[in-house]
Amino acid sequence: MMDSTPPTLSLDYETDAPDAKPELRLWLRLLTCTTLIEGEVRARLRRHFGVTLPQFDLMAQLDKAPDGLSMGELSRRMMVTNGNVTGIAERLAADGLVTRAPGATDRRTQVVKLTPAGRRRFRTMAQVHEGWIADLLGDLDHAEVAALMDGLGHAKQSVRAHRERSAEP
Amino acid sequence: MMDSTPPTLSLDYETDAPDAKPELRLWLRLLTCTTLIEGEVRARLRRHFGVTLPQFDLMAQLDKAPDGLSMGELSRRMMVTNGNVTGIAERLAADGLVTRAPGATDRRTQVVKLTPAGRRRFRTMAQVHEGWIADLLGDLDHAEVAALMDGLGHAKQSVRAHRERSAEP
Numbered sequence: 001m002m003d004s005t006p007p008t009l010s011l012d013y014e015t016d017a018p019d020a021k022p023e024l025r026l027w028l029r030l031l032t033c034t035t036l037i038e039g040e041v042r043a044r045l046r047r048h049f050g051v052t053l054p055q056f057d058l059m060a061q062l063d064k065a066p067d068g069l070s071m072g073e074l075s076r077r078m079m080v081t082n083g084n085v086t087g088i089a090e091r092l093a094a095d096g097l098v099t100r101a102p103g104a105t106d107r108r109t110q111v112v113k114l115t116p117a118g119r120r121r122f123r124t125m126a127q128v129h130e131g132w133i134a135d136l137l138g139d140l141d142h143a144e145v146a147a148l149m150d151g152l153g154h155a156k157q158s159v160r161a162h163r164e165r166s167a168e169p
Numbered sequence: 170m171m172d173s174t175p176p177t178l179s180l181d182y183e184t185d186a187p188d189a190k191p192e193l194r195l196w197l198r199l200l201t202c203t204t205l206i207e208g209e210v211r212a213r214l215r216r217h218f219g220v221t222l223p224q225f226d227l228m229a230q231l232d233k234a235p236d237g238l239s240m241g242e243l244s245r246r247m248m249v250t251n252g253n254v255t256g257i258a259e260r261l262a263a264d265g266l267v268t269r270a271p272g273a274t275d276r277r278t279q280v281v282k283l284t285p286a287g288r289r290r291f292r293t294m295a296q297v298h299e300g301w302i303a304d305l306l307g308d309l310d311h312a313e314v315a316a317l318m319d320g321l322g323h324a325k326q327s328v329r330a331h332r333e334r335s336a337e338p
Binding site for chain 2: 020021022023024025026027029030031032033034035036037038039040043044047079130133134135136137138139140142144145146147148149151152153154155156157158159160161162163164
């Protein structure tokens with residue numbers, strides 16, 4: 001989810017290899033859908049609110065954590081490195097949207113929290129963002145959305161069950 | 170698709186907000202599935218072949234282009250910046266897997282091509298990768314895979330139809 005300033009949104013990962021396994025075709029279609037939506041959301045966040053997708057994602061994590069989150073926890077939840085999280089938080093702090101303070105239990109950690117202005121700003125963006133997604137996926141009817149939720153729910157379980165590494169913490 | 174060395178694979182973007190729109194829930198589930206599979210593929214590529222996901226993606230693009238691709242075209246297809254593509258290609262060139270040469274028509278552009286060794290290496294990895302995906306999604310039966318292909322195909326069309334920017338080139 002890093003910001004790489006994609007030059008276009010026309011990409012399509014899908015293969016035209018006629019002998020590709022159905023699961024590979026499914027994965028490439030999944031990746032194409034995700035990349036298309038993510039690219040569109042990234043562009044709209046920048047255009048409408050002047051924020052990057054990583055900034056929005058970081059604020060979304062903090063909105064769910066009223067007591068704030070450590071840099072390490074943010075890094076874990078956002079699947080990006082500590083260095084990246086620090087940079088994103090610095091920028092949001094400069095805009096008065098988050099604060100950073102030493103942790104109560106471990107003063108070597110930095111805890112990041114939304115300011116009241118940051119929370120208001122995030123909630124405005126989140127509501128508009130929800131409308132964008134409803135709009136982008138608006139050609140699907142209720143039954144299609146429900147069927148995709150079920151199918152992807154099973155896919156998620158399958159991936160979790162077949163990972164090489166040890167179980168989740 | 171940049172390499173951000175995710176510290177864990179346990180993330181889940183799904184919301185527990187009971188009043189979230191169904192389309193938002195679907196998008197977050199789609200994002201969770203994609204991130205889980207991508208994280209697992211990234212880890213396995215590194216562990217089994219010592220390559221990064223961006224290196225694998227770049228070789229995949231070149232494998233489909235026997236005459237090679239310019240840095241700009243690679244950047245467009247991979248949705249990453251020119252600078253990133255240059256760095257990835259440099260590393261692959263150092264390993265003897267790609268060559269870089271001035272373009273035939275425009276000598277200011279650099280054209281990147283797989284070497285025969287690079288092509289053999291990519292095809293070995295691609296075959297193993299295809300098996301990984303079949304394994305990760307292995308709990309879905311044929312009908313579920315087909316239903317997801319249809320639903321995601323419609324989702325893809327919907328997103329393309331509702332984008333803000335002008336049509337694809």
